Amino acid sequence: MNAPIIAPSILAADFARLDREVEAVSKADWLHIDVMDGHFVPNLSFGAPVLEAVAKVTDKFLDVHLMIEAPEKWVDTYIKAGASSVIFHVEAADDAIALARHIREQGVKAGFSLRPGTPIEPWLDHLAEFDEVLVMSVEPGFGGQSFMPDQLDKVIKLRERIDADGLDTIIEIDGGISAKTIEAAAAAGCDAFVAGSAVYGAEDRNAAVEELRALATAAAK
């Protein structure tokens, strides 16, 4: 088991003070960048210019979660803006495997995500095509929602298959991760944990990151 990856979502940050908000999570492993287009999900967040601005003020791995329609039209824009990984939704992609290959050809990690209602089974034979799988533990679109524990069934299935096939695909979980829920997610086999409100809702953001990491480390054993 590798050390858990803690990825604060800047969706929950103060957008008017983004440079300080990035600095405030200096102890995080990654930064999670939630792009919403108001079509694939009923909410609008921000786009490539904000990613580009964040990339200028940090060297951290920028984990870009595209909750957008027609991701194939947009991935190059986000890669150019500084994405370290690009995660798109299988519900929105025409050909997820072709799109992942396109992303990887540019030296960027490729991942897919699925809404809570989308089954994982059809994807289990194709995990070698992806660097990351982002399991949604809330309905995508908004921060601050309650964790859906039934989504851990997907994590357990992914963990079994990734280990059986000797892959290094990262299982990341997104939505409602906090000090109350991260242990269950770590025990189920997650490698990476997105946390928006649990980190940016805390007075001391770095302390929240370290608490989450300690809980995940202990629960993963």
Ligand code: DX5
């Ligand atoms: C939801 C986003 C999440 C969200 C997480 O659509 O993908 O990354 O910001 O926020 P919390 O941790 O507050 O559930």
Ligand code: ZN
């Ligand atoms: Zn996300």
